[in-house]
Amino acid sequence: MKPVKVGLLGLGTVGTGVVRIVEGHQPDLLSQSGSPIEIVKVLVKDSSKSRGIHVAADKITENPWDVIENPEIDVVVEVMGGIELSKQLILAALDRGKHVVTANKDLMALHGPEILAKAAEKGCDVLYEASVAGGIPILRTLVEGFSSDRITKIMGIVNGTTNYILTKMSQEGAAYDDVLKEAQQLGYAESDPTSDVEGFDAARKMTILATLGFRANVELSDVSVKGISKVSKEDIAYGKRLGYEVKLLGIAERQDEHISISVQPTMVKHSHPLASVNGVFNAVYVYGEAVGETMFYGPGAGEMPTATSVVADLVAVVRNLNLGINGRRGFVPYKEKKLKTDEQIASKNFILLHVEDKAGVLAQITQVFAQHEVSLESVLQHPNATNPLAEIIIITHDANKAAMNNVLKQIESMNVVQAIKSVYRVEG
Numbered sequence: 001m002k003p004v005k006v007g008l009l010g011l012g013t014v015g016t017g018v019v020r021i022v023e024g025h026q027p028d029l030l031s032q033s034g035s036p037i038e039i040v041k042v043l044v045k046d047s048s049k050s051r052g053i054h055v056a057a058d059k060i061t062e063n064p065w066d067v068i069e070n071p072e073i074d075v076v077v078e079v080m081g082g083i084e085l086s087k088q089l090i091l092a093a094l095d096r097g098k099h100v101v102t103a104n105k106d107l108m109a110l111h112g113p114e115i116l117a118k119a120a121e122k123g124c125d126v127l128y129e130a131s132v133a134g135g136i137p138i139l140r141t142l143v144e145g146f147s148s149d150r151i152t153k154i155m156g157i158v159n160g161t162t163n164y165i166l167t168k169m170s171q172e173g174a175a176y177d178d179v180l181k182e183a184q185q186l187g188y189a190e191s192d193p194t195s196d197v198e199g200f201d202a203a204r205k206m207t208i209l210a211t212l213g214f215r216a217n218v219e220l221s222d223v224s225v226k227g228i229s230k231v232s233k234e235d236i237a238y239g240k241r242l243g244y245e246v247k248l249l250g251i252a253e254r255q256d257e258h259i260s261i262s263v264q265p266t267m268v269k270h271s272h273p274l275a276s277v278n279g280v281f282n283a284v285y286v287y288g289e290a291v292g293e294t295m296f297y298g299p300g301a302g303e304m305p306t307a308t309s310v311v312a313d314l315v316a317v318v319r320n321l322n323l324g325i326n327g328r329r330g331f332v333p334y335k336e337k338k339l340k341t342d343e344q345i346a347s348k349n350f351i352l353l354h355v356e357d358k359a360g361v362l363a364q365i366t367q368v369f370a371q372h373e374v375s376l377e378s379v380l381q382h383p384n385a386t387n388p389l390a391e392i393i394i395i396t397h398d399a400n401k402a403a404m405n406n407v408l409k410q411i412e413s414m415n416v417v418q419a420i421k422s423v424y425r426v427e428g
């Protein structure tokens with residue numbers, strides 16, 4: 001039986017896993033796809049590097065065109081990362097009629113529409129399951145599993161590195177910098193981990209999830225982003241005392257065709273299933289009008305989980321090749337999105353203030369909330385042992401973002417307020 005030939009762009013964390021699965025699961029891949037699958041060329045940046053896996057020297061190249069212009073290659077698997085070169089190579093591969101599998105969320109979040117349009121024009125498949133939530137098959141689930149429903153909310157822990165960091169800070173009191181180093185050593189973090197800790201990686205994933213879930217032309221610039229670099233041990237400890245876990249949450253919501261998408265550290269109530277998603281695990285919570293609440297859980301990063309999704313896409317491409325139906329999905333024309341205004345975005349909020357420790361201050365503060373019609377769920381005040389200030393912790397009921405911004409602006413200008421230490425969205 002003639003094997004389907006694959007060119008692999010990248011042999012790092014994910015690429016190594018892809019080679020292991022393709023070589024180690026041959027009988028399963030054959031029975032699932034209908035053809036043997038053979039990796040015939042592998043692109044690396046530095047061929048002299050020692051690697052944790054053996055690949056025959058004649059398969060390794062430092063020249064990407066050895067893969068793209070190789071006429072025997074049917075499918076290109078891009079796991080090298082980056083944007084400009086990967087985009088150029090993927091478009092060139094599609095121009096030559098090659099199908100593409102990629103794990104590259106940076107690329108798909110920014111240039112997905114252009115790449116998918118080219119694939120449709122050329123009758124090729126472009127699959128990118130591994131780009132969101134590593135080992136969880138969430139993209140297929142949104143596109144196929146929920147094709148009959150109208151999704152109104154997608155909420156996810158979609159970055160393994162930050163969830164690993166927050167979990168270790170919360171459970172072991174570990175220091176932020178130490179845990180980030182560990183996540184890098186474990187192969188979870190991006191080559192520039194700023195993407196992870198500042199929330200950009202999660203924003204790219206939320207762009208992809210919202211595009212597919214809401215079937216709308218969502219762009220990366222539509223996502224408001226805040227990372228975890230300013231989350232303190234104090235915030236985590238306060239959250240715990242009040243029954244919350246701090247998580248970096250991506251939240252995409254839709255109401256009457258208006259959408260909002262954000263990534264931000266969020267206080268998640270202990271009783272909410274997302275609060276117990278720990279370590280490198282990811283979870284995506286999907287609300288559909290008909291189905292109600294669903295949640296998908298699994299490892300969000302790392303060699304083998306991510307490679308599982310990449311190779312599952314490869315199997316799908318090969319199956320399509322054998323059925324002669326590649327590119328049949330075509331380019332889905334998404335609906336024009338409408339973004340919610342700040343008046344339309346509502347959530348509960350957690351606010352930690354340092355204020356002067358004297359009578360009447362609490363009343364002054366709560367009055368500001370009342371003026372802007374933000375009602376309060378709970379208010380705690382106690383003296384701070386280390387300085388002559390008191391701490392006030394407020395949890396609001398659902399309040400719109402515009403009103404909350406006005407409250408915070410007014411509180412910041414009050415003489416009795418030394419600092420607005422933290423503001424978090426609250427879920428659950």
Ligand SMILES: NC(=O)C1=CN([C@@H]2O[C@H](COP(=O)(O)OP(=O)(O)OC[C@H]3O[C@@H](n4cnc5c(N)ncnc54)[C@H](OP(=O)(O)O)[C@@H]3O)[C@@H](O)[C@H]2O)C=CC1
Nearest residue numbers: 010011012013014044045046079080081103104301302306
């Ligand atoms: N790591 C993870 O858990 C996950 C990663 N992803 C995505 O998968 C992709 C790969 O990630 P990962 O495996 O972690 O990355 P790595 O940095 O571990 O590997 C990148 C590989 O690509 C090669 N490469 C990079 N740039 C070039 C270039 N210009 N020319 C030739 N070869 C190049 C590198 O070569 P060399 O080895 O010689 O340096 C290396 O083999 C990224 O898009 C990432 O966002 C998605 C989900 C999870």
Ligand SMILES: N[C@@H](CC=O)C(=O)O
Nearest residue numbers: 159160161188190301
């Ligand atoms: N750096 C990413 C890797 C997977 O997408 C993460 O930590 O989730």
